[in-house]
Structure formats: C-alpha cells, structure tokens
Amino acid sequence: MAGARRRLVETLRERGIRDLAVLRAFDLTPRHLFVPSGVRHHAYEDAPLPIGSGQTISQPSIHARYLELLQLKGTERVLEIGTGSGYQTVLLSHLVAQIFTIERIPALYNQARENIARAGAKNVSMLLGDGTVGWREYSPYDAILVSAGGPTIPQPLIDQLAEGGRMIVPIGGLDQQTLKLVVRRGADVQIEDVAPVRFVPLFGTYGWEQQT
Numbered sequence: 630m631a632g633a634r635r636r637l638v639e640t641l642r643e644r645g646i647r648d649l650a651v652l653r654a655f656d657l658t659p660r661h662l663f664v665p666s667g668v669r670h671h672a673y674e675d676a677p678l679p680i681g682s683g684q685t686i687s688q689p690s691i692h693a694r695y696l697e698l699l700q701l702k703g704t705e706r707v708l709e710i711g712t713g714s715g716y717q718t719v720l721l722s723h724l725v726a727q728i729f730t731i732e733r734i735p736a737l738y739n740q741a742r743e744n745i746a747r748a749g750a751k752n753v754s755m756l757l758g759d760g761t762v763g764w765r766e767y768s769p770y771d772a773i774l775v776s777a778g779g780p781t782i783p784q785p786l787i788d789q790l791a792e793g794g795r796m797i798v799p800i801g802g803l804d805q806q807t808l809k810l811v812v813r814r815g816a817d818v819q820i821e822d823v824a825p826v827r828f829v830p831l832f833g834t835y836g837w838e839q840q841t
C-alpha cells in the first residue's frame with residue numbers, strides 16, 4: 630500500500646497542503662487498517678468512508694487542513710474529541726508529544742484501541758465517554774481537535790485550553806457547520822470562522838442531546 634499512500638500525499642500537496650510534517654504523517658499512517666474491509670480499496674482516495682455505528686472517517690484533505698491549522702511543533706499535549714477509527718489519532722501521534730482522545734461509542738472505542746495498537750502508536754491515552762466535558766485530569770492542552778459538529782463551543786473545552794492554545798471545532802446545525810478556530814490569550818478567547826464543513830453530530834452534555 631506504500632505506493633497508494635505516496636499518491637495520496639501527492640493529492641494532498643496538489644490540494645494546497647504545505648506543512649512537511651503533516652505530509653510525512655500521512656505517508657507513515659496506513660489508512661487501509663482503519664476502515665472496514667468492504668471499503669478498503671477506497672482507503673487512499675481523498676474521500677470520507679463509513680467506519681460503522683453510523684459514523685465516518687473524514688476526507689484526508691480535511692484531516693490535513695485541521696492539522697495544519699493547529700500549527701504543531703512536536704512538543705504539544707493534544708486533546709481529541711471523537712476518536713472514531715483512530716486514524717487521525719495516529720496521524721497526530723507522529724506530530725505531537727502526547728494525545729488524549731475520547732470516544733463515546735463503545736464499539737468504535739474498542740476497534741480504535743486495536744487499530745492504534747496495531748499502528749504502533751505509544752503516545753496515546755484513550756477514554757470512553759462524553760468528550761464535550763473534556764478530560765480535566767490532564768488539562769491544560771496546547772491544542773484541542775473536535776471531530777464532530779455541535780450547536781455551541783463546549784465551555785469545558787475552552788477552560789481546558791492552555792495559554793496560547795488552539796482549538797478547532799465545527800459549530801452550527803446538524804447538517805452543516807462552520808469550522809471555528811479558537812485561540813486562548815489570557816482571559817481573552819479569539820474565535821475565527823475558517824470554512825463551511827459537514828461533520829457527524831457532537832452528542833453530549835455540551836453538545837446535541839443524545840439519541841436513545
């Protein structure tokens with residue numbers, strides 16, 4: 630699959646991704662191991678794919694833009710909300726010092742745990758639960774990535790952002806959101822609109838009401 634992975638990296642370059650560390654992370658991460666066998670032949674296309682439990686793994690170019698926006702240097706402690714398949718978690722494992730990742734669906738959490746171990750990532754701590762309340766025990770975080778769309782920015786995540794920390798979070802309706810970049814500067818919180826996006830819903834205490 631190394632050839633297919635190289636072609637994906639070329640596609641990302643053509644789509645404007647310039648951060649060499651981000652491109653290298655894509656080159657090192659075997660996306661075919663994170664998707665169900667039925668869609669494995671599409672693993673290196675720049676397309677979202679189903680991962681079970683009604684959830685999706687995002688398009689690689691979306692992951693890449695997310696990661697570029699965080700302006701990572703390699704020393705960060707990062708909180709990820711919505712582990713999903715664990716693919717983005719493993720991309721992050723090549724880019725930062727430590728990742729704390731939270732998933733609310735047990736089947737995905739268990740599958741992601743296997744996927745992350747198989748990929749050999751050692752700097753990942755996982756939690757099964759509601760990511761909208763964050764993971765206070767290990768806060769503050771230099772960066773927070775939210776991989777599901779909520780109605781408002783969860784206040785606990787703002788509170789758990791370090792001084793100068795950056796968070797990206799899709800906010801809006803259930804079908805369409807705006808990707809927000811949140812930067813914490815002392816008591817000040819700067820919020821910038823980045824792009825229209827479409828993510829699965831962020832359920833939880835500070836997200837959409839959970840479905841029964």
Ligand code: SAM
Nearest residue numbers: 711713714716717732733759760777831832833
């Ligand atoms: N980035 C992931 C990957 O690489 O596979 C895909 C993430 S998927 C678009 C969004 C994930 O967020 C889903 O797995 C969903 O179950 C999860 N999610 C939604 N609300 C959540 C919450 N409150 N806490 C934790 N995870 C949540």
